[in-house]
Amino acid sequence: MPVDPSFVGRVYPSDEPYAVTRAEIAAFAEAVGATHPAHTDPDAARALGHADVVAPPTWAVVVGQRSEAAYVDDPAAGIDFSRVVHAEEKFAYARPIVAGDVLVTTLHVDGVVERAGLAMVTTRVEVADEAGAPVATVTSMLAVRP
Amino acid sequence: MTPAELVVGQEVARGTLRVDRARLVRYANASGDQNPIHQDESAALAVGLPGVIAHGMWTMGAAVQVVVDWVGDPGLVVGYSTRFTRPVPVPADGEATPEVVATVGAVNADEGTARIDLDVTLDGSKVLGKAQVVVRV
Numbered sequence: 322m323p324v325d326p327s328f329v330g331r332v333y334p335s336d337e338p339y340a341v342t343r344a345e346i347a348a349f350a351e352a353v354g355a356t357h358p359a360h361t362d363p364d365a366a367r368a369l370g371h372a373d374v375v376a377p378p379t380w381a382v383v384v385g386q387r388s389e390a391a392y393v394d395d396p397a398a399g400i401d402f403s404r405v406v407h408a409e410e411k412f413a414y415a416r417p418i419v420a421g422d423v424l425v426t427t428l429h430v431d432g433v434v435e436r437a438g439l440a441m442v443t444t445r446v447e448v449a450d451e452a453g454a455p456v457a458t459v460t461s462m463l464a465v466r467p
Numbered sequence: 468m469t470p471a472e473l474v475v476g477q478e479v480a481r482g483t484l485r486v487d488r489a490r491l492v493r494y495a496n497a498s499g500d501q502n503p504i505h506q507d508e509s510a511a512l513a514v515g516l517p518g519v520i521a522h523g524m525w526t527m528g529a530a531v532q533v534v535v536d537w538v539g540d541p542g543l544v545v546g547y548s549t550r551f552t553r554p555v556p557v558p559a560d561g562e563a564t565p566e567v568v569a570t571v572g573a574v575n576a577d578e579g580t581a582r583i584d585l586d587v588t589l590d591g592s593k594v595l596g597k598a599q600v601v602v603r604v
Binding site for chain 2: 345348349351352353354355356357359360369370371375376377378379380382383386387402403406407408409410411412413414416417460
């Protein structure tokens with residue numbers, strides 16, 4: 322089944338807030354080779370003015386992909402994950418993400434367009450704190466083979 | 468560091484990334500991306516890949532570290548984007564070692580930011596396209 326373009330414009334609110342922990346920041350940092358002490362040492366992070374340890378610059382993909390699942394895993398959307406290649410990713414931060422943050426995400430389906438026989442699917446996840454203040458925007462483009 | 472100290476085209480950092488399959492398993496667990504093509508040879512071969520490949524998001528996440536070390540605070544990274552142009556195959560034994568070179572792409576003195584362009588290559592071929600990091604300086 323091809324990717325259904327009628328999903329463009331849909332908005333999916335977060336199912337539940339996501340609490341960021343020191344342990345998951347440390348594990349992510351280790352996996353990507355992020356050795357800066359601000360990822361693992363609360364004192365080093367505070368010395369730089371942060372409330373707690375800081376997530377690496379691509380950590381927001383964790384809440385981003387969790388949010389995207391509501392759309393890409395919906396069979397009606399027509400996205401067969403065995404035919405998907407990640408084409409582009411973009412992060413924009415209003416402020417750094419730190420341990421102790423409780424994040425709320427809203428997923429927007431921004432585009433389904435055909436390019437060179439592939440369906441290019443663009444999603445945008447707006448990440449905010451519990452009060453609604455913006456934290457980050459995660460934009461992702463998937464290329465889906467027919 | 469101030470914007471005035473930066474010159475477009477100036478190299479600010481470089482480094483070598485190191486990734487083996489055990490690291491990909493740790494990244495899968497830390498990121499939640501359990502696509503088997505990043506862990507299982509047969510799953511990768513079944514979709515036409517030459518073997519297990521790194522998560523594109525692993526490469527993106529690892530490549531920015533030279534910039535974080537250069538600016539001295541991960542909180543100074545306010546933007547980061549890339550295209551995934553070529554997979555990074557990771558051998559069953561040993562490791563893949565992509566190279567990263569970071570240069571100043573643009574300076575915005577009014578906003579106090581700089582765009583750092585990353586050239587990320589494996590065996591001389593680009594694996595990330597238009598990889599750009601925006602940092603406060």
